């Protein structure tokens with residue numbers, strides 16, 4: 123399956139399990155990979171048949187900025203379900219990194235993969 127990806131998409135949001143985290147915004151980073159047939163867009167050289175990674179990135183940023191959760195797991199799941207619901211993709215892989223959350227680690231986080239249902243509804 124072809125893939126369309128977005129790498130290193132950074133968002134400032136309120137996320138964390140500790141009280142001190144609930145009053146601040148922290149940076150999170152998304153690496154996204156969508157299963158999508160790119161051939162029709164390529165044959166027609168047509169953005170209308172492409173998975174528009176700019177539009178997708180805007181939706182992800184808006185959601186992550188405006189919705190505050192405790193766990194990186196929760197945010198990753200919400201983003202995966204948002205993409206499956208709003209874009210005609212076959213699958214989505216979401217890697218969410220929280221840089222600087224753990225001293226001496228460059229980043230921590232989760233990576234999940236979710237699939238569209240067979241009938242195209244997620």
Ligand SMILES: Nc1nc2c(c(=O)[nH]1)N=C([C@H](O)[C@@H](O)CO)CN2
Pocket residue numbers: 137138139140143192193194195220223224
């Ligand atoms: N599996 C997880 N472990 C932890 C999380 C999380 O979201 N998932 N979050 C925290 C704190 O919010 C941490 O990021 C603050 O430094 C701790 N462990």
